[in-house]
Amino acid sequence: MVPNAPVPRPHPANPAVPMLTQPFQIRRVRQETPDTFTLALQPAWGAAPFCFLPGQFNMLYAFGVGEVPISISGDPANTQTLVHTIRAVGTVTRAIQKLKPGQVLGVRGPFGSHWPVAEAAGHDMVIVVGGLGLAPLRPAIYQILAHRAEYGNFELIVGARTPGDLLYYKELEQWRGRFDFRVHVAVDSAGPEWRNNVGVVTTLIPRARFDPWHTTALVCGPGVMMRFTVQELLQRGIKPENIYVSMERNMQCGIGLCGHCQLGPYFICKDGPVFAFDQIEKWFALREI
Amino acid sequence: METLQPILAAHPFLSGLESKHLENLAECASLVSFNPGQMVYTEGQTATHFYLIRYGRVALEIHTARRGAITLATVGEGDFLGWSWIVSPHRWHIDARAIDLTRAIAFDFSCVLRHCEADHDLGYEFMKRFAVVLAQSLRFLKLQLVDVYGA
Numbered sequence: 001m002v003p004n005a006p007v008p009r010p011h012p013a014n015p016a017v018p019m020l021t022q023p024f025q026i027r028r029v030r031q032e033t034p035d036t037f038t039l040a041l042q043p044a045w046g047a048a049p050f051c052f053l054p055g056q057f058n059m060l061y062a063f064g065v066g067e068v069p070i071s072i073s074g075d076p077a078n079t080q081t082l083v084h085t086i087r088a089v090g091t092v093t094r095a096i097q098k099l100k101p102g103q104v105l106g107v108r109g110p111f112g113s114h115w116p117v118a119e120a121a122g123h124d125m126v127i128v129v130g131g132l133g134l135a136p137l138r139p140a141i142y143q144i145l146a147h148r149a150e151y152g153n154f155e156l157i158v159g160a161r162t163p164g165d166l167l168y169y170k171e172l173e174q175w176r177g178r179f180d181f182r183v184h185v186a187v188d189s190a191g192p193e194w195r196n197n198v199g200v201v202t203t204l205i206p207r208a209r210f211d212p213w214h215t216t217a218l219v220c221g222p223g224v225m226m227r228f229t230v231q232e233l234l235q236r237g238i239k240p241e242n243i244y245v246s247m248e249r250n251m252q253c254g255i256g257l258c259g260h261c262q263l264g265p266y267f268i269c270k271d272g273p274v275f276a277f278d279q280i281e282k283w284f285a286l287r288e289i
Numbered sequence: 290m291e292t293l294q295p296i297l298a299a300h301p302f303l304s305g306l307e308s309k310h311l312e313n314l315a316e317c318a319s320l321v322s323f324n325p326g327q328m329v330y331t332e333g334q335t336a337t338h339f340y341l342i343r344y345g346r347v348a349l350e351i352h353t354a355r356r357g358a359i360t361l362a363t364v365g366e367g368d369f370l371g372w373s374w375i376v377s378p379h380r381w382h383i384d385a386r387a388i389d390l391t392r393a394i395a396f397d398f399s400c401v402l403r404h405c406e407a408d409h410d411l412g413y414e415f416m417k418r419f420a421v422v423l424a425q426s427l428r429f430l431k432l433q434l435v436d437v438y439g440a
Contacts (some may be wrong), residue, residue, distance in 0.1 A: 130437060130438060160438065161436070186363075189359070189360070189361075189433075190360050191357070191358075191359070191360070192348070192357065192358045192360065196346075197346070197365070198362050198363045199362040199433065200437070202429065203362075206367075207366070222438060224432070225432075225438070228428075
């Protein structure tokens, strides 16, 4: 890769028959936090392996209830098992939460653009996530770790409201034990038994080690958190075209037809959800849009 | 004779400071360490020092009768700790407790103020850096109040 060059833009890769729902059977359910759970799914009728790129999402269909867009949070190298981490906050996600192993739900996808993980080879990597934002970035982490030698410094910065709200707690502990990348964790509030950082996740960015001229940053979390994180990353000297964010809107069709997820000139489901910051800077913090 | 100047110069808060200013500040500095669990300072005590953390982590806490100690924030390597010394009545208004073994540079604040009064170039430089610390703390505090994960 040419030093100091912006990474190539990710291109959306959508399914051939985007409106066709495929039945997937639930193999495992794991409770991550009180309101968040992870499903491991397999094609119900022994269909073809499921291929996706980190950052893409599926439309999950609870039969008779409705569809929701959910990011894929498993390992992209594992094409046999599809993994989704879901927060039960609405009618559909609560209906999915009630499903047990062996039951079936519908899957359409994968949709949308992806994190430019392969494209960023040769760069230092900084991943900043807040709350549930770790789920859409976990596939990118798996991919970087699978090709670790191709990247420079790798810093993972994780924020959550409390220690009990941290996703994939055991996996985070395992990652912290590795010698080939650094994991920083901060929670907004904690009791004295918590022996790690307390404060907003952006306080950890000044501690990350990277060469801003050769760094790609991937950011995912609540809107306010992403806004302030991008400010800190820009302040550290990372170029706007090398900062990627995942946007969230009311996605319904998944292919840019219905218009529900429009953001300025873009449809989040088709052109996103992953955007380079310079692509959407104008609309990023715009109110009432 | 060994001086603390190289150690001071290596800390981000003082990085780039002129050597004559570092020399003056070194007169006010001493190296300190705190074991895990040890209090760096306690609410209500007279604030006589401030600290630049070299290694380790310190929790800033408020103690409540019902919930015990509540951690408001943590500071670590490269951070500034303790700004109650700057305004009267120079008392700590929260607790600071070492979480890990923590090594820091402690500054006698009356000595630092004396040097800042005597040399306004140093005073201005010091206050500029201090203002950044305060502004950053306020920015982070506001974000914490918003509860970004619940917003």
